[in-house]
Amino acid sequence: MAKRIDLKDLNVFYGAFKAVEDVTMTVEPRSVTAFIGPSGCGKSTLLRTLNRMHEVIPGGRIEGSVHLDDDDIYAANVDPVAVRRTVGMVFQRPNPFPTMSIADNVAAGLRLNGLKNKKVLAEKVEASLRSANLWNEVKDRLSKPGAGLSGGQQQRLCIARAIAVEPQVLLMDEPCSALDPISTLAIEDLVTELKSTYTILIVTHNMQQAARVSDRTAFFNLAATGKAGRLIEMDDTQKMFSNPTQRTTEDYVSGRFG
Amino acid sequence: MPSITGVSAVDELPGPEGHGPLQGDRASTGQLGDRLFSGTARGAGLLVIALVSMIAVFLLSQALPALAKDKVSFLTSTQWDVDGTPLQFGIANMLWVTVLSSAIAMLIAVPFGVGVALFITQYAPAWLSRPAATLVDLLAAVPSIVYGLWGLQVFGPHMAGVQADLERLFGWFPLFKDAGVGAASTILTVAVVLSIMVLPIVTALSREVFAQTPSSHTDAALALGATRWEMIRTAVLPFGKQGVISASMLGLGRALGETVAVMIILSALADGTSWSWSMFNGGETFASKIANNAAEFDSPQKAGAFMAAGLVLFLLTFVVNVIARIVIERQKAFTE
Numbered sequence: 001m002a003k004r005i006d007l008k009d010l011n012v013f014y015g016a017f018k019a020v021e022d023v024t025m026t027v028e029p030r031s032v033t034a035f036i037g038p039s040g041c042g043k044s045t046l047l048r049t050l051n052r053m054h055e056v057i058p059g060g061r062i063e064g065s066v067h068l069d070d071d072d073i074y075a076a077n078v079d080p081v082a083v084r085r086t087v088g089m090v091f092q093r094p095n096p097f098p099t100m101s102i103a104d105n106v107a108a109g110l111r112l113n114g115l116k117n118k119k120v121l122a123e124k125v126e127a128s129l130r131s132a133n134l135w136n137e138v139k140d141r142l143s144k145p146g147a148g149l150s151g152g153q154q155q156r157l158c159i160a161r162a163i164a165v166e167p168q169v170l171l172m173d174e175p176c177s178a179l180d181p182i183s184t185l186a187i188e189d190l191v192t193e194l195k196s197t198y199t200i201l202i203v204t205h206n207m208q209q210a211a212r213v214s215d216r217t218a219f220f221n222l223a224a225t226g227k228a229g230r231l232i233e234m235d236d237t238q239k240m241f242s243n244p245t246q247r248t249t250e251d252y253v254s255g256r257f258g
Numbered sequence: 259m260p261s262i263t264g265v266s267a268v269d270e271l272p273g274p275e276g277h278g279p280l281q282g283d284r285a286s287t288g289q290l291g292d293r294l295f296s297g298t299a300r301g302a303g304l305l306v307i308a309l310v311s312m313i314a315v316f317l318l319s320q321a322l323p324a325l326a327k328d329k330v331s332f333l334t335s336t337q338w339d340v341d342g343t344p345l346q347f348g349i350a351n352m353l354w355v356t357v358l359s360s361a362i363a364m365l366i367a368v369p370f371g372v373g374v375a376l377f378i379t380q381y382a383p384a385w386l387s388r389p390a391a392t393l394v395d396l397l398a399a400v401p402s403i404v405y406g407l408w409g410l411q412v413f414g415p416h417m418a419g420v421q422a423d424l425e426r427l428f429g430w431f432p433l434f435k436d437a438g439v440g441a442a443s444t445i446l447t448v449a450v451v452l453s454i455m456v457l458p459i460v461t462a463l464s465r466e467v468f469a470q471t472p473s474s475h476t477d478a479a480l481a482l483g484a485t486r487w488e489m490i491r492t493a494v495l496p497f498g499k500q501g502v503i504s505a506s507m508l509g510l511g512r513a514l515g516e517t518v519a520v521m522i523i524l525s526a527l528a529d530g531t532s533w534s535w536s537m538f539n540g541g542e543t544f545a546s547k548i549a550n551n552a553a554e555f556d557s558p559q560k561a562g563a564f565m566a567a568g569l570v571l572f573l574l575t576f577v578v579n580v581i582a583r584i585v586i587e588r589q590k591a592f593t594e
Contacts, residue, residue, distance in 0.1 A: 056480055058384075085483030095474035099496035108492060109482040158478070165482065 002029035002199040003168040005050065006067040012045050015059035019045045021228035025218060032195050034210035035203045037220035042229025043203045047171050051087035052080040068168065088162035092174040094154030096146035103142040105157055109165040124164055132160035133190050152183020159190065170194065172202040176209065188213050207253055211241050219249045317569040324562025332566065336533055340563040347563045349570055355445055355541035360513040362449035362537065363456055368506050371460030379468040380490055391465060398458035406522030409451035414442025414523065421538055437539035443525035446537045451519055456509035467501030468494055500586050507582040511575050517545040526550065544571040
């Protein structure tokens with residue numbers, strides 16, 4: 001189910017502004033890759049190009065190519081909607097649909113895919129909530145609004161919603177930045193569990209988090225404000241945090257700047 | 259926005275943190291400026307409540323003496339004889355014409371207005387959405403008398419074909435039965451004209467709430483692989499639902515109370531015309547009846563009869579608003 005991701009000479013633009021420049025990288029299936037770097041260096045933008053969510057912002061476009069295994073997700077005949085059904089995303093702020101119950105939130109993606117059978121829906125909702133380590137906390141109030149949960153629970157609900165449609169890749173854009181340390185830990189444990197099934201990319205500002213959950217780490221930086229972000233270095237997480245090749249990487253991960 | 263319904267979309271918009279926008283924070287410091295402002299604000303609030311109560315009291319006090327002398331059932335009688343003694347007047351006709359014309363107007367205006375608002379906020383390219391919004395708003399600037407003239411002279415005659423077809427297909431159903439009134443002067447024609455008058459209200463408020471859909475909601479839907487329309491269904495419409503209900507209530511208030519356009523278009527029926535449920539009938543709404551007879555308020559008794567009709571219109575809008583409030587409240591559990 002999990003797929004390899006290949007980026008080649010990727011440039012991302014918003015209108016005339018170049019946000020990300022010349023990124024080439026490979027992400028192996030069933031691994032966790034962390035994107036780190038100072039604010040504005042294009043980590044989130046790059047993440048959004050992997051499910052074409054950058055196109056939602058007016059003027060968003062890319063040059064270069066993105067492949068999932070052998071499929072070019074920017075080929076002319078590819079519908080961005082289809083891409084997003086195979087590449088799930090979890091956002092910075094938990095964003096369950098406020099008018100939907102917990103169960104309906106998880107089922108939302110399945111319903112979009114045309115699944116109507118109530119029994120199958122209920123089974124998949126349970127399975128997804130179990131995978132997201134949320135089932136025991138919500139099983140007695142599945143019909144209650146998702147917005148009534150705590151922040152950490154809401155974020156796990158969003159993860160359940162994303163994995164319910166069985167994506168091949170899971171993108172996480174600073175999923176813990178709005179959460180307390182205990183909820184953060186719960187999400188990190190979850191990421192480690194989900195790794196066996198999905199290819200996971202996680203943007204984070206938290207060095208310890210990157211070190212704890214990821215197998216590989218990519219460090220991005222920008223030359224100056226208003227310039228495009230670049231991939232400085234990508235390597236095994238352990239190496240990135242102990243003995244990186246680039247000086248700026250070492251400065252960044254050790255907290256000497258940024 | 260001034261309105262006789264008192265429901266406004268602004269009341270329903272959540273603040274940045276999700277709670278209502280007008281919750282006190284108990285931050286009063288007791289300083290002069292603070293006390294002055296809170297005093298003025300409280301005064302304005304109380305004044306509005308006092309005004310509404312006084313209108314109700316005024317209508318009641320004027321209507322009750324006439325009602326006491328009414329010899330037929332006020333609510334169910336179709337007679338309207340306020341000149342002779344005994345006094346005989348009932349509102350059944352007006353109530354039906356008012357409710358039917360407004361209901362048809364809303365059936366047309368709400369889906370249409372929501373559609374226009376969705377087009378402007380979700381589909382139209384930036385260069386088109388602003389002019390389109392302005393044009394729709396301009397519909398609200400057209401005076402009702404112009405709508406009335408246009409409805410009677412220009413639009414009404416075109417309804418003849420529609421009416422003939424509807425009568426042929428559904429004539430067996432009382433609502434579509436031929437009532438022998440010219441197509442330009444029927445309840446249906448009035449309803450269509452009313453729907454155009456209501457459209458800018460529904461569109462403007464719906465547009466406001468749709469445009470405020472948080473991008474986190476729309477992103478969530480899009481990232482799940484929703485198409486544009488699916489995104490609208492899962493994120494935009496649920497978020498805007500309360501606003502659309504509020505907008506519809508404002509529009510309904512306008513439709514129920516509209517006077518001049520209705521008066522010009524709708525042909526009043528002669529006394530003793532037999533009852534008809536048909537939308538191809540003529541008749542009078544509360545507002546047009548009162549306006550048509552404004553010259554005759556020469557005795558307290560006569561005036562009282564019309565006041566009683568006005569009171570029912572007042573209560574009707576009030577009830578509509580209460581129902582809207584209940585609907586909105588019931589959904590609140592899911593939006594906070």
